[in-house]
Amino acid sequence: MTTTDGDTASVSIQDMSKISGLSEATLRYYEKIGLIGPVPRDESSGHRRYGGHAVERIEALGCLRATGMSVQDMRDYLRFLDGNGDGGDGNATRMRELFERNVSRIQEEIERMHVRRRYLELKAQLWSARERGDAEGENRIVPEVARAREGLR
Amino acid sequence: MTTTDGDTASVSIQDMSKISGLSEATLRYYEKIGLIGPVPRDESSGHRRYGGHAVERIEALGCLRATGMSVQDMRDYLRFLDGNGDGGDGNATRMRELFERNVSRIQEEIERMHVRRRYLELKAQLWSARERGDAEGENRIVPEVARAREGLR
DNA sequence: CGTTTGACCTCAAGCGCTTCAGGTGGGAGA
DNA sequence: TCTCCCACCTGAAGCGCTTGAGGTCAAACG
Incomplete structure (x- = not known):
């Protein structure tokens, strides 16, 4: 499932799909619209190889998508995760609000x-x-x- | 809301939208894909005028769509209503099955x-x-x- | 060593609508 | 009468994917 070259694990799109629950087509689509990626490629084959950092993020996206969260909210989620929502601790608040909004959405x-x-x-x-x-x-x-x-x- | 010319009430697309809860765009779309229509037009303006028969059907479609029923099931619904599903009384059974399937879908x-x-x-x-x-x-x-x-x- | 298999690639179209751009007909007000 | 507005028209593009067609690369098999 993962290959160690140096210190970076690399995951194929098929495995990334199994891990995240997102279809391969969806993974390519998310890359195309800039929600994830750009994903590094294998030199000779041109196949996608997801690195450790990306794997975790995409796994999380899989969960959020599974709840019906919008693409925009997923974008915001990643932005807050990276600390580019506001700077500092305001992001925990943004995150809470984001999830609370989605709880209400589901409730309705x-x-x-x-x-x-x-x-x-x-x-x-x-x-x-x-x-x-x-x-x-x-x-x-x-x-x-x-x-x-x-x-x- | 309705105009009487002879014995047929004719309803504008705006009113049809209010009656059915389907947007004007959706009404045009349903016509385009052959789910309803073709809808007769006003001679001079070319505007759609829904007749009494169509109004009832579309009102019903509005309810079904509001439950998340698929376009294919809506097609079947209309077919059974018209008695072209099987002939005779088998259609009541088909209808029951159609709705039961959709209850299960919602339940899940x-x-x-x-x-x-x-x-x-x-x-x-x-x-x-x-x-x-x-x-x-x-x-x-x-x-x-x-x-x-x-x-x- | 040629071929088959399988995982992957890209690009295009389809689904069920919604939204938008650009245009027409007809009634009301100046 | 001229003009404005409103309701309506069509066609195209967008959304968030999914499905399918057609092609490449690399390992395995005969």
Whole structure:
């Protein structure tokens, strides 16, 4: 997985993908848009070789991406990590704020998901009633669907 | 909001957007990909005029889209509605299955969201500890972050 | 020693929209 | 009547990736 040449470990894109959970295509894409990189290449083959420093950063990015964090927030995260957000200790505050914002974002998404589930459950029930030819059940569900629809933003 | 000419109500794209919750751009896009339409136009201005039949369908699509349903499932939904899924009563079954699949999809998403929230909360706490210079708190949180990370797919 | 395999490369297109740029028709006010 | 504005139009580009086509390099196999 890693090769030691001198003191620097070097990781292939495939391994970097396994480590970070980001697809190889995404790794190339992140490099292209300047979120990571430029990644050094193997002399003869031209293949990417991720060095120890990069590996840790990209592993972290994998986690953040997995939470649905925006590319801009990932950029800020790296900037704060490197101490170029403000200088000094203000960056811990920026980091906290960044994560708190994202917690709120997820929280709101969860709440919206519950509403959506409710709506879809009722729709499933409605068609289930129709499937059985249960006209009465159908009539009971229709107004509930209408109510659930209101919550769907 | 609606104009009566004869017996057909005609709705502008702006109003259709308000009714359905889909943006004007999305309405044009759905037409372009053949999910809806073609929508009749006003003779002189060339503006879209949605007729009563289309209005109901698009309103329904708005709800489905709001739940995150895929374009393909929306296509199937319309097909089953029109009775071209199978013929006869098999379509109620198809509809039920379609909605049940989507309930499961949402359910899984909700579960993943909880894991993500947990991870982000811990990260926020970690940086909060650093912000306060609380090295001890930091040490308590680090292993928890590591554990939460495992769940992130 | 030629060939096959596999990991990797780049470039282009597609997905589901959103946003933007540039243009038209028609009604209202000066 | 002239002009302004508003609602609408089309087409193209952007976002964050994913998928696919077509080509290179190096180690392994017959």
